């Protein structure tokens with residue numbers, strides 16, 4: 168049951184916050200609903216969940232529309248906040264910028280420029296994080312650590328974006344001490360940027376298996392999918 172699973176994840180977050188001596192409100196749970204139906208998202212909303220993450224543009228936009236129409240008849244003040252966390256192709260940047268509240272996975276300057284260009288004027292600036300390739304794998308997307316400062320300085324000039332922080336997806340095969348090293352590196356990079364005057368408040372790191380480690384290292388957003396919605400089947404996620 169989604170409500171029980173959600174409650175369990177919230178307990179894990181609360182315990183990790185207590186262990187890290189951080190207030191519970193310091194960490195936002197983004198429920199990653201990719202491959203799951205609008206019905207599953209509605210069940211999570213009814214159980215009090217507010218923030219949702221999607222990886223695929225077409226699937227995400229369809230779900231956002233379904234949820235909006237489901238709640239259209241009600242006076243709902245707490246409509247979901249939608250986070251795009253998958254790779255952004257430049258020909259999809261417009262759709263992403265029009266429909267989402269956050270993009271965690273900005274991995275090139277060109278993508279930031281596209282998102283900025285297409286952000287509708289009636290919406291607030293799009294919240295973004297820079298994805299950082301901490302483990303330096305050639306196969307992984309994200310800015311190299313050395314590129315982040317230069318990119319951040321350019322991106323803060325883009326008025327339709329609000330640069331919030333950094334995001335990483337460490338190698339899932341690594342053990343927890345390796346994950347912890349990666350999270351620590353991302354936190355140190357954020358601290359360095361802040362010390363240099365860039366206003367940032369977000370570290371998006373930690374998933375179902377490593378959210379406690381991420382919270383100990385300062386995560387302000389954890390992105391949790393399977394621990395809430397169950398195992399994924401990728402058969403239905405055509406992009």
Ligand SMILES: *Cc1c(COP(=O)(O)O)cnc(C)c1O
Pocket residue numbers: 199201222252253336374375376390391392393394
């Ligand atoms: C799928 C996904 C998640 C959630 O992963 P789980 O292991 O199911 O919690 C988090 N972040 C990103 C970028 C993802 O693609």
